[in-house]
Amino acid sequence: MRSLDSIIGLVRAKEALRKQVQLLKSGSHQTVRGILLMGSSGTGKSTMARCLGFDAGIPIVSLEKIKDSLVGASEDNMYAAIRNIKAIGNCILFIDEVDCYIPNRESHQNTDSGVSSNLLKILFEFMADESNKGKVLFVGATNYPQALDFAMLSRFSLKIPIPPPNIHEIPFHFQKSQYEIIGESTIDVNHPDIIEATQIIWEKGGSDGRIIKDLVSGTDFSPQGILEMARRFTGKPKLHDDIKAELTAYEMTQDKGLFPWYGNPDFTLPWYLKDIVKLESGDYDIVKSIERKRTL
Ligand SMILES: Nc1ncnc2c1ncn2[C@@H]1O[C@H](COP(=O)(O)OP(=O)(O)OP(=O)(O)O)[C@@H](O)[C@H]1O
Ligand SMILES: [Mg+2]
Numbered sequence: 001m002r003s004l005d006s007i008i009g010l011v012r013a014k015e016a017l018r019k020q021v022q023l024l025k026s027g028s029h030q031t032v033r034g035i036l037l038m039g040s041s042g043t044g045k046s047t048m049a050r051c052l053g054f055d056a057g058i059p060i061v062s063l064e065k066i067k068d069s070l071v072g073a074s075e076d077n078m079y080a081a082i083r084n085i086k087a088i089g090n091c092i093l094f095i096d097e098v099d100c101y102i103p104n105r106e107s108h109q110n111t112d113s114g115v116s117s118n119l120l121k122i123l124f125e126f127m128a129d130e131s132n133k134g135k136v137l138f139v140g141a142t143n144y145p146q147a148l149d150f151a152m153l154s155r156f157s158l159k160i161p162i163p164p165p166n167i168h169e170i171p172f173h174f175q176k177s178q179y180e181i182i183g184e185s186t187i188d189v190n191h192p193d194i195i196e197a198t199q200i201i202w203e204k205g206g207s208d209g210r211i212i213k214d215l216v217s218g219t220d221f222s223p224q225g226i227l228e229m230a231r232r233f234t235g236k237p238k239l240h241d242d243i244k245a246e247l248t249a250y251e252m253t254q255d256k257g258l259f260p261w262y263g264n265p266d267f268t269l270p271w272y273l274k275d276i277v278k279l280e281s282g283d284y285d286i287v288k289s290i291e292r293k294r295t296l
Contacts, residue, residue, distance in 0.1 A: 042210030
């Protein structure tokens with residue numbers, strides 16, 4: 001288990017999560033009921049939720065595997081998880097891929113004959129239970145925020161966008177990936193080849209923590225090796241789906257202080273945010289964002 005300190009970038013998101021950890025630990029009633037981490041795939045949402053449990057020093061109960069179990073047993077597993085949570089008392093309930101609980105999602109397979117609806121009903125009832133207040137912090141994650149309905153969204157009062165790495169963060173992902181693969185980190189983020197490799201990846205549409213780790217694992221970790229990898233990189237798969245998820249996440253964010261560009265002079269706007277984000281004020285134009293998604 002790791003701390004939020006091990007997460008690269010995502011400064012705004014980490015700040016907001018740390019604040020909630022403090023409130024939770026002090027038993028404050030100001031702690032929000034639910035936090036939703038929203039963003040495209042591979043950006044570190046599941047990892048951050050686990051880090052949050054570590055930093056809070058309280059158990060984290062995870063519902064990520066509930067739907068993997070045999071159909072029919074899922075509801076029993078959900079009830080078992082809820083009984084566990086009640087027995088533990090203070091804890092974080094992490095519901096990964098909350099979109100999986102929404103029946104009839106547009107673009108995901110849904111052949112579970114009502115299991116999703118049943119699970120969702122049980123989950124919502126538990127989330128609404130007043131006796132959990134101040135004891136259970138609900139943390140959800142989704143890479144498909146477009147699929148969430150109002151009922152689900154309203155359960156999470158704090159919605160945090162988790163964007164892919166900005167250009168200046170990519171070299172730190174190289175470093176971290178090397179460290180995770182071989183236990184040491186020799187990559188110099190200021191080496192000209194590393195800077196060039198970063199620029200190339202950015203121009204190909206950027207990337208995410210998971211893909212960068214896969215790419216780096218195929219190199220010898222030398223600056224030339226990383227540059228060669230960047231030249232051969234064909235671009236992020238499902239790029240447009242990921243952009244849609246990211247734009248939707250910003251549209252749903254209610255506090256502009258949570259935007260990654262807010263108060264961040266290093267932030268470089270990717271092409272799909274140009275005209276939508278006003279860097280001086282930090283504002284996000286939702287109408288233009290919706291229009292952009294239509295053109296993708
Ligand atoms: N900002 C980051 N800092 C550190 N590690 C990261 C970051 N983003 C991604 N990673 C690494 O990338 C991998 C994938 O991260 P993770 O599974 O948390 O992504 P995710 O957002 O939950 O993706 P998905 O939406 O597909 O479930 C992990 O190994 C994680 O450690
Ligand atoms: Mg995940």
